[in-house]
Amino acid sequence: MTFYDIIFYLFAIITVASAFIVVTTRNIIYSGFSLLFTFFGVAGIYVLLGADFLAIVQIMVYVGGILILLLFGVMLTNKITNVDIRTGTVHLLPAAIGVGILFGALTSVMVYTEWKSEPGEIPLTTTFSIGKELLTNYVLIFELLGILLLIALIGAASIARREKE
Amino acid sequence: MLQVGLAHFLVVSAILFSLGIYGIITRKNAVMVLMGLELILNAANINFVAFSKYGNLGINGQIVALFVIILAAAEAAIALAIVLNVYKTFANVNVDEINNLKD
Numbered sequence: 001m002t003f004y005d006i007i008f009y010l011f012a013i014i015t016v017a018s019a020f021i022v023v024t025t026r027n028i029i030y031s032g033f034s035l036l037f038t039f040f041g042v043a044g045i046y047v048l049l050g051a052d053f054l055a056i057v058q059i060m061v062y063v064g065g066i067l068i069l070l071l072f073g074v075m076l077t078n079k080i081t082n083v084d085i086r087t088g089t090v091h092l093l094p095a096a097i098g099v100g101i102l103f104g105a106l107t108s109v110m111v112y113t114e115w116k117s118e119p120g121e122i123p124l125t126t127t128f129s130i131g132k133e134l135l136t137n138y139v140l141i142f143e144l145l146g147i148l149l150l151i152a153l154i155g156a157a158s159i160a161r162r163e164k165e
Numbered sequence: 166m167l168q169v170g171l172a173h174f175l176v177v178s179a180i181l182f183s184l185g186i187y188g189i190i191t192r193k194n195a196v197m198v199l200m201g202l203e204l205i206l207n208a209a210n211i212n213f214v215a216f217s218k219y220g221n222l223g224i225n226g227q228i229v230a231l232f233v234i235i236l237a238a239a240e241a242a243i244a245l246a247i248v249l250n251v252y253k254t255f256a257n258v259n260v261d262e263i264n265n266l267k268d
Contacts, residue, residue: 008169012177019181019204023188028197035200038181042207045174049214051227054234058210061234066203066241073196073245077252090261095190103183110175118221129224130231138228145235152239160246 008048015041026089028078032071039063050122053130174215181208195248195258199241206237 018037025031039062046055123129134142181204188201210230217226252258 005169008173012173015177016180016184019184022200022204023184023191028194031197031200035203038204038207042181042211045177045211046214049174049218051214051217051230054214054227054230057231057234061238062203062207065238069241069245070196070199070203073199073248076249077196077258089191090193092191095187099183099187099190102186103179106179106182107176110179111172115171116220118219122218122224126224126227130228133224133228141232145232149235149239152242156242156246159243160249 004048008045011041011044011048014038015045028074029071032067032074035067035070036063039067051126053125053127171215171219174211178208178211178215181205181211193259193261195251195260196245198260199244199248203237203241206233209233 015038018034018041021034022031022038025034039058043055043058046052046058185201185204185208188204189198192198192201210233213226213230213233215226216222217224217230220226248258251263255263
């Protein structure tokens, strides 16, 4: 068991345990903060896979953006002062059984399939190659995503600000 | 089995995906459903990056994962705007009680 393996198991346990807390705890604020650790664990897994730029993007966008947005959503849609911020659950047992079957199927497919595994060469720092690919092969998608983000920004602002007549 | 390879990353991603599905199915609060959605997108991203390393795809898998992160950010913004509007109309965000499109 090498050092790499120990680090992988550490991050995997952090990710899975905090994701489990996210979906099982009844307090929605605890869920939000567990999601923080899940995102950090996934960022660690990205680093182990040689994706350093992606790990930083994960932390900046998910933790710095999406998680803050979700916590704002929680705080704006719950009456924190008088009602407890617990969230109800429905269909616990059927959901657990169904998801268990799904997980068993997925895992057996992923473990028993003979993946064509030939470790390619990932450069030591990926920022240069990602930037080059984004502005050459993927430039159309890159521009479209820029437009999409602008549309999302305008759309979100106009939806959220609409007054009820 | 202890040597970490492609299958280990895929199994972690399968666990995250299943937990995300479980959260989406069982939670009433719309914001919690969004959290389950983020778990699923992260699981998909782990798969992209893992195959990018082990499948000799070079940097392409990481770029697709980058696009997924961007789309997740846009989706979260729009979804929360909709959730805020729903809250203004129905005074709660429980997805099992919201059953008409207009009042």
